[in-house]
Amino acid sequence: LPKTSNKSRVFMYTIWEFAKEDINRVTFSLKVGLAVLLVSLLILIQAPYQVFGTSVIWSILTVAIMFEYTVGATFQKGFNRTLGSLLAGVLAIAVAELALMIGTPAEPIIIGISIFMIGTVTSFMKLWPTLVPYEYGFRVILFTYCMIIVSGYRLGNPIKKSTDRFYSILIGAIVTVAVNTLIFPIWAGEQLHEELIKNFGSVADSLEECVKMYLADNGSNHPVINKIFMEEFPDEPAYKKCLTTLNSSVTIESLALSAKWEPPHGKFRHAFYPWSEYVKVGTVLRYCAYEVMALHGVLHSQIQAPYNLRFIFESEILEATSKAAELIRCLGKDICDMKQSLQSSLLHSVHGSTERLQRAIDKHLFSKDNAKAELNYQGQRRSVDGADGITKIQASVRTEAFS
Amino acid sequence: LPKTSNKSRVFMYTIWEFAKEDINRVTFSLKVGLAVLLVSLLILIQAPYQVFGTSVIWSILTVAIMFEYTVGATFQKGFNRTLGSLLAGVLAIAVAELALMIGTPAEPIIIGISIFMIGTVTSFMKLWPTLVPYEYGFRVILFTYCMIIVSGYRLGNPIKKSTDRFYSILIGAIVTVAVNTLIFPIWAGEQLHEELIKNFGSVADSLEECVKMYLADNGSNHPVINKIFMEEFPDEPAYKKCLTTLNSSVTIESLALSAKWEPPHGKFRHAFYPWSEYVKVGTVLRYCAYEVMALHGVLHSQIQAPYNLRFIFESEILEATSKAAELIRCLGKDICDMKQSLQSSLLHSVHGSTERLQRAIDKHLFSKDNAKAELNYQGQRRSVDGADGITKIQASVRTEAFS
Numbered sequence: 001l002p003k004t005s006n007k008s009r010v011f012m013y014t015i016w017e018f019a020k021e022d023i024n025r026v027t028f029s030l031k032v033g034l035a036v037l038l039v040s041l042l043i044l045i046q047a048p049y050q051v052f053g054t055s056v057i058w059s060i061l062t063v064a065i066m067f068e069y070t071v072g073a074t075f076q077k078g079f080n081r082t083l084g085s086l087l088a089g090v091l092a093i094a095v096a097e098l099a100l101m102i103g104t105p106a107e108p109i110i111i112g113i114s115i116f117m118i119g120t121v122t123s124f125m126k127l128w129p130t131l132v133p134y135e136y137g138f139r140v141i142l143f144t145y146c147m148i149i150v151s152g153y154r155l156g157n158p159i160k161k162s163t164d165r166f167y168s169i170l171i172g173a174i175v176t177v178a179v180n181t182l183i184f185p186i187w188a189g190e191q192l193h194e195e196l197i198k199n200f201g202s203v204a205d206s207l208e209e210c211v212k213m214y215l216a217d218n219g220s221n222h223p224v225i226n227k228i229f230m231e232e233f234p235d236e237p238a239y240k241k242c243l244t245t246l247n248s249s250v251t252i253e254s255l256a257l258s259a260k261w262e263p264p265h266g267k268f269r270h271a272f273y274p275w276s277e278y279v280k281v282g283t284v285l286r287y288c289a290y291e292v293m294a295l296h297g298v299l300h301s302q303i304q305a306p307y308n309l310r311f312i313f314e315s316e317i318l319e320a321t322s323k324a325a326e327l328i329r330c331l332g333k334d335i336c337d338m339k340q341s342l343q344s345s346l347l348h349s350v351h352g353s354t355e356r357l358q359r360a361i362d363k364h365l366f367s368k369d370n371a372k373a374e375l376n377y378q379g380q381r382r383s384v385d386g387a388d389g390i391t392k393i394q395a396s397v398r399t400e401a402f403s
Numbered sequence: 404l405p406k407t408s409n410k411s412r413v414f415m416y417t418i419w420e421f422a423k424e425d426i427n428r429v430t431f432s433l434k435v436g437l438a439v440l441l442v443s444l445l446i447l448i449q450a451p452y453q454v455f456g457t458s459v460i461w462s463i464l465t466v467a468i469m470f471e472y473t474v475g476a477t478f479q480k481g482f483n484r485t486l487g488s489l490l491a492g493v494l495a496i497a498v499a500e501l502a503l504m505i506g507t508p509a510e511p512i513i514i515g516i517s518i519f520m521i522g523t524v525t526s527f528m529k530l531w532p533t534l535v536p537y538e539y540g541f542r543v544i545l546f547t548y549c550m551i552i553v554s555g556y557r558l559g560n561p562i563k564k565s566t567d568r569f570y571s572i573l574i575g576a577i578v579t580v581a582v583n584t585l586i587f588p589i590w591a592g593e594q595l596h597e598e599l600i601k602n603f604g605s606v607a608d609s610l611e612e613c614v615k616m617y618l619a620d621n622g623s624n625h626p627v628i629n630k631i632f633m634e635e636f637p638d639e640p641a642y643k644k645c646l647t648t649l650n651s652s653v654t655i656e657s658l659a660l661s662a663k664w665e666p667p668h669g670k671f672r673h674a675f676y677p678w679s680e681y682v683k684v685g686t687v688l689r690y691c692a693y694e695v696m697a698l699h700g701v702l703h704s705q706i707q708a709p710y711n712l713r714f715i716f717e718s719e720i721l722e723a724t725s726k727a728a729e730l731i732r733c734l735g736k737d738i739c740d741m742k743q744s745l746q747s748s749l750l751h752s753v754h755g756s757t758e759r760l761q762r763a764i765d766k767h768l769f770s771k772d773n774a775k776a777e778l779n780y781q782g783q784r785r786s787v788d789g790a791d792g793i794t795k796i797q798a799s800v801r802t803e804a805f806s
Contacts, residue, residue: 025527025530028527028530029523029524029526032523032525032526033522033523035522036518036519036521036522037515037519040515040518040553041515043553044511044515044553060546060550061546064542064545064549067526069530111443111447112440115436115439115443116436116440117436118439119432119435119438119439120433121432122435123435124422124428124429124431127428127431127432139467139468142439143466143467143468146439146463147460147463147464150443150446150460247652249650290649290693291697291700293690293697294694294696294697297690297693297694
């Protein structure tokens with residue numbers, strides 16, 4: 001079966017490549033395996049099983065649900081789970097005691113109404129925009145409450161039941177946190193840092209690529225965006241990276257949210273490290289990416305400026321572009337090194353080069369005419385915009401409290 | 404305490420507004436309450452409890468975890484859960500039987516290794532890009548497997564335990580699906596439809612708003628984007644809507660994913676309704692939004708074209724803009740009505756008006772000069788780009804198989 005073996009070899013190779021691309025993927029998988037193994041062993045040996053009874057399987061559930069890719073996300077989920085369980089436990093015990101106190105005829109009605117109320121209120125609350133990150137916590141409240149109150153009502157002794165479950169969950173949570181934090185931890189903060197730096201590189205690359213393609217294009221072979229609009233442009237690798245930058249807002253936001261839960265680590269030795277600034281810088285950078293996308297749209301639009309014009313301004317355009325890209329890369333490197341180098345000279349040189357481009361266009365336009373160079377074209381303005389966006393990034397980076 | 408009562412009144416009013424904004428939020432919350440109540444009642448009455456024992460609380464867990472906002476998302480999660488439980492059950496029983504067959508010394512080792520393997524493999528698989536939507540399914544496999552094998556090993560009789568649990572989960576799933584589908588269903592397809600139409604409106608509005616602001620600006624009061632870049636522009640309501648359009652890709656993609664699980668309903672009476680086309684149209688529309696964002700950047704950039712120039716071309720710019728916005732709105736309306744009206748005349752008029760704008764600029768530039776109108780400015784080209792983007796949307800809409 002040479003064909004099948006070939007296919008399976010390709011398959012294995014793809015998996016190998018996927019694992020090699022980011023070794024953290026393998027680390028994460030092995031860590032999950034280890035955590036469930038540890039917690040299962042805890043149950044398989046006699047001791048905790050005799051204390052907690054069947055509740056002990058809750059530790060497995062906790063590991064499976066709480067184990068997230070990054071340390072921060074695990075802490076966040078653990079916090080949700082612990083707080084949710086505690087709240088639900090207190091509430092359930094209070095209502096159960098109340099129902100018992102009032103007595104038989106009203107008892108099931110009180111319990112029924114309370115279940116309905118908890119279901120409705122938690123579901124409504126988790127739709128509230130600021131509470132959306134705690135969605136999981138509300139789910140935990142709901143099912144823990146129902147389970148404690150129902151099984152308590154059925155099996156009696158709700159307090160014993162819920163404390164057993166709470167300790168089991170605690171065991172699961174401790175194993176999860178220990179394995180996740182102590183063995184090759186994958187920090188959300190570090191991932192966020194890398195992601196943002198990568199985005200800086202992508203924007204700079206795609207800006208340069210876009211302008212290079214624009215200048216290389218002699219009109220003979222002009223790829224107009226056709227109806228299959230989303231299809232990749234195979235000869236534009238940086239454009240694809242720029243697209244991922246545009247779609248990175250969700251990743252960056254969730255990483256920043258997770259990073260807030262992480263203790264100081266690695267390069268990020270400050271408590272209360274300003275992770276939310278990463279989101280802001282990411283947003284500003286995305287505005288630069290919008291400009292690049294607009295340039296890309298110009299590159300592939302049906303109606304084009306005369307091709308010979310491109311070559312007249314070639315050197316000025318290239319200069320402005322490379323200066324702008326250099327500035328973006330330098331800013332990315334600054335964030336990477338967590339330093340602030342003085343880049344006002346670089347910024348001035350971007351401004352200078354865009355002004356030179358503008359003057360060149362003015363000169364060409366009005367060479368035969370004594371009309372004043374009163375016109376600023378979108379083309380120049382757009383380049384200046386790039387520099388403008390960079391000023392904003394710089395301002396934003398400055399407000400960041402790098403250590 | 405007049406101050407406190409005032410605060411709580413504001414709080415109540417905010418909640419009221421939030422509920423009124425989308426009445427589905429209230430419906431959803433009440434439905435969750437109803438579902439947990441129903442399933443709790445099932446447990447509180449004797450019958451299923453006597454059959455399934457303590458496993459019956461799994462129905463509550465299932466409701467709490469499976470109940471999602473839309474019908475499609477519930478089906479998707481239910482599918483994940485059911486398939487995951489089944490797979491894990493079969494696997495666990497097979498391994499448990501194997502371990503029992505082999506006998507005492509190897510038994511715990513086989514079970515331990517199998518737990519570790521399952522943890523590692525499921526965690527690695529859920530990182531694979533195409534399997535990410537089934538992330539929850541892999542979690543279910545992991546904890547169901549561990550639970551069955553561990554509790555089976557501890558409590559004996561793994562088959563009875565796992566079938567009990569499976570039936571309990573089935574009860575929970577049936578209640579969830581019944582309540583979610585039969586009582587005021589919230590369809591992901593409908594939400595997706597509305598979302599896309601809203602996006603068309605947002606792009607058209609923000610385009611018009613941006614151009615209107617550009618023309619109304621006389622240079623005296625020019626709001627340059629300052630370092631607080633993300634701050635909203637309070638006098639630009641449509642711009643904010645455009646921003647949400649740019650960030651809507653995740654919403655649209657997850658809604659389309661959910662909508663695929665829904666049976667034909669309401670307006671969408673076709674089986675295999677092409678929901679993925681909505682994602683494509685949304686992407687093309689987002690490209691138009693990028694252009695609007697670039698225009699917005701021009702509006703707020705430091706270096707501006709002479710203000711008097713704006714008024715010279717005012718009528719042409721306004722015409723081109725309003726035609727483009729009209730076309731976008733018409734396309735949105737077409738999608739809304741699920742019809743395809745012939746809009747080639749509208750498209751031609753957009754092209755015509757952008758060409759008129761171009762001629763006006765040419766005429767102004769070269770009136771004192773006999774140089775050929777050889778230059779196409781970015782400004783014109785950008786407007787044409789808008790029309791270009793629209794051609795693409797139209798082409799894309801045409802490929803959609805509306806009934």
